Amino acid sequence: MSVLARVFETAGLTTVAVALVREHAERVKPPRALWVPFYFGYALGKPDDPKFQHEVISAALDLVKATAGPVLADYPDDAGPVGMPQASDVATAATNGEAKPLDAAGEITALRGYYERWQEQRGRTAVGITGIPQRRFRGIIRFLEAYAASDDADMDERPDDVSIPQFARYCADDLKAFCYEARMAQRPDDDETEIHSWFWGETAVGALIDSITQRLTATDDPKLQATAYGLSR
Amino acid sequence: MPRLEVLSEVQRRMLEFFPCMESDESPWSPLGKPLAESIVAIVTTAGLHLRDDKPFNRDHPGGESTYRILPSDADTADIVQSHFSIGFDRTAIYRDINITYPIDRMRDLAEQRVIGSLAPNNYSFMGALRDCTVVAEQTGPEVAQRLRDEGVDLVFLTPT
Numbered sequence: 395m396s397v398l399a400r401v402f403e404t405a406g407l408t409t410v411a412v413a414l415v416r417e418h419a420e421r422v423k424p425p426r427a428l429w430v431p432f433y434f435g436y437a438l439g440k441p442d443d444p445k446f447q448h449e450v451i452s453a454a455l456d457l458v459k460a461t462a463g464p465v466l467a468d469y470p471d472d473a474g475p476v477g478m479p480q481a482s483d484v485a486t487a488a489t490n491g492e493a494k495p496l497d498a499a500g501e502i503t504a505l506r507g508y509y510e511r512w513q514e515q516r517g518r519t520a521v522g523i524t525g526i527p528q529r530r531f532r533g534i535i536r537f538l539e540a541y542a543a544s545d546d547a548d549m550d551e552r553p554d555d556v557s558i559p560q561f562a563r564y565c566a567d568d569l570k571a572f573c574y575e576a577r578m579a580q581r582p583d584d585d586e587t588e589i590h591s592w593f594w595g596e597t598a599v600g601a602l603i604d605s606i607t608q609r610l611t612a613t614d615d616p617k618l619q620a621t622a623y624g625l626s627r
Numbered sequence: 628m629p630r631l632e633v634l635s636e637v638q639r640r641m642l643e644f645f646p647c648m649e650s651d652e653s654p655w656s657p658l659g660k661p662l663a664e665s666i667v668a669i670v671t672t673a674g675l676h677l678r679d680d681k682p683f684n685r686d687h688p689g690g691e692s693t694y695r696i697l698p699s700d701a702d703t704a705d706i707v708q709s710h711f712s713i714g715f716d717r718t719a720i721y722r723d724i725n726i727t728y729p730i731d732r733m734r735d736l737a738e739q740r741v742i743g744s745l746a747p748n749n750y751s752f753m754g755a756l757r758d759c760t761v762v763a764e765q766t767g768p769e770v771a772q773r774l775r776d777e778g779v780d781l782v783f784l785t786p787t
Contacts (some may be wrong), residue, residue, distance in 0.1 A: 395672040395786045396647075397759045398752065398767050402670070402782050405771035411784040418647050424784075427655040434715030437785045438732075441723035447732050455741075458662060458781065477634070478716045488666075515785040518704035520721050523682045557686045564682060564709065574721055586718045620685075623735035624711055 408567050410454045412437050416466070427456040430469040440471040446473065465499045475586050481604045481626035484595035494597040497534045502569075504568035505576035512579035512601045520571040523564045528572055534565045535602070545546070559610070559621040566603045566625050573599050639713070643648060646757050656683075665780035667736075668746035669697075670770070672754030673720070673727045673787035674710030677701060682709035682751050692761035694770055697749040703730060712755045715787055727787045746779045754773055 396419055399409040403425045413419040414437060416429040430450060432439050438447040455618060457465050509528065513519045521528055534548065540547035541562050552561040571592070577589055586594070594600045601627050610622035633643070658665060674683050676695035677700070684690045697706060703724045719726040730749070736742045750770050752762065774782060 395670075395752075395754060395784050397763050397786050398672070398770075398783070400654055400762060401767035402774065404769045405775060405776055406656050406770065407779060407782050408656050408658040408665075409773060409782045409784060412786060413643055414786050415645075418645065421647045421649045423650045425655055434712075435717060435719045435726070436785060437727045437787060438725065438729055441719045441726045443651065443730065444725070444735070447725055447729060448735070450750055451729060451732055451736070454783070455662060458658045462655070463655050474719070475716065480713070480756050493699070505678050516722075518724070520707055522678050522707045522763060555686065555763065556684060560686050567709065571717070571721060574718060578718070586716055589718055590716075606678045624713055625643070627713065 396422035396424040396427065399427070402589055410457050412450070412454055413466070416468075419466055420529075425461060425463045426454075426465045428469055429458070433477060439471075442452040466581060478586060479594065480592045481594040481600065481607070481611070484591050494619050498539070498598040498602045500574070500583060501598045502531050502535060505573060505580075508576035508580040509572055510606045512575040515579065516575075517583040519575060521568050521575070524551065524568050526565075528568075531569065531572065534569060536561065538565055538569075538602055538606060542602060542609060544573050559618055562606065563621055563624055565583050566606070569603070571598050573597060600626075629774055630686060640766075642697055648759055650764060660780060662742055662781070663740055664743045666731055666744055666746050666778050667733060667742045667781045667783055668774055668777070668779045669728060669730065669749040669785065670752070670774075671728050671749070671785045671787070672752045673708060673785065675706050675708050675751040677725075678705045678707050682707075683711065685711065689761050691753045691756060692759075692766050693753075694766050695751045697728070697746055699730070699749060703728075705732045710716075710755075711753065712786060714755070720787070729783075729785065733783070740763050743780075746774070746777050748773070748777060764766045 399411045402409050409425055411424045411427040413427040415427045419427045438450045440446040453469055537547055537549045573593055607622045607626045610618040633742050680695050725731050737744050
């Protein structure tokens with residue numbers, strides 16, 4: 395992003411950048427940057443808090459008053475989480491010794507009502523990268539279960555210019571968004587850490603995605619290993 | 628981002644050694660008019676795109692250095708994210724797209740006459756690239772030209 399700021403400024407445009415990694419902004423030197431001490435994913439600090447977001451934007455826009463640069467200012471107020479648990483930070487449903495069978499397809503069906511409530515309440519959803527409607531997510535589950543077992547898995551819905559590993563990633567992202575949004579509708583008071591811990595630690599979908607990661611990581615193919623790194627870690 | 632010292636050792640080392648295009652100085656184009664008269668565009672590296680646009684795709688050489696157009700009048704319900712990284716917390720953008728793409732906040736500012744107006748289009752790139760050469764030399768300048776053609780004065784850049 396800092397590189398883009400430099401490209402635009404060189405072309406005669408004035409730029410203001412919000413920077414999450416101060417050390418990188420120091421090295422790349424965008425002309426005007428506001429470093430914010432928020433976790434990745436929280437560039438403007440707090441979701442659903444227009445007032446806080448406006449304060450951050452206002453601090454950034456103030457930088458256009460500078461007469462010489464580079465300018466790298468620090469935003470003073472902290473907000474949001476300081477990290478998030480990944481799959482490896484919690485015992486997954488596949489490994490935590492629970493006796494109940496893992497049924498990702500059944501789980502999707504059970505969460506559907508909550509997911510639809512979220513969509514209704516919010517008016518938007520992050521689900522949609524695959525283009526497959528959520529009512530047909532059981533097909534995605536079948537594909538990912540087959541892909542967790544071997545490379546010989548595919549879906550008719552996969553576009554020709556998207557490889558199977560890349561499509562598996564899109565499927566995983568859609569399933570994650572579906573589950574997270576359903577959980578946020580079901581338990582609106584849960585914080586981010588609780589939601590991540592639930593997904594990786596208690597759901598069959600989380601265990602399924604992590605099982606694909608385990609298989610791809612164990613291959614000798616760097617491209618598959620890169621895909622695995624984007625699924626869970 | 629939280630200060631490096633609060634991150635895990637792995638994440639801290641990854642960020643410390645992340646390849647950056649380092650510079651000694653900055654280009655400088657001051658705003659030539661009051662902010663309240665300026666046309667503002669958002670450019671984000673959050674990997675966002677319209678629902679019916681192609682997701683970012685690493686299968687093609689340079690695929691991660693492409694960009695997507697986000698019209699200012701697009702409904703936020705029609706914008707999704709296909710960012711490659713899982714190193715950021717998506718719960719925030721699931722809740723509120725403005726956390727990284729502050730389109731509603733910019734609409735507020737235009738209504739309040741803090742900025743002149745929103746540009747017709749905003750742009751989205753992929754972030755966390757280990758090699759920014761194509762962005763720096765090709766797709767970035769292409770978007771700069773588009774922004775200029777669209778009368779933009781000020782670009783507000785956001786990461787994810």
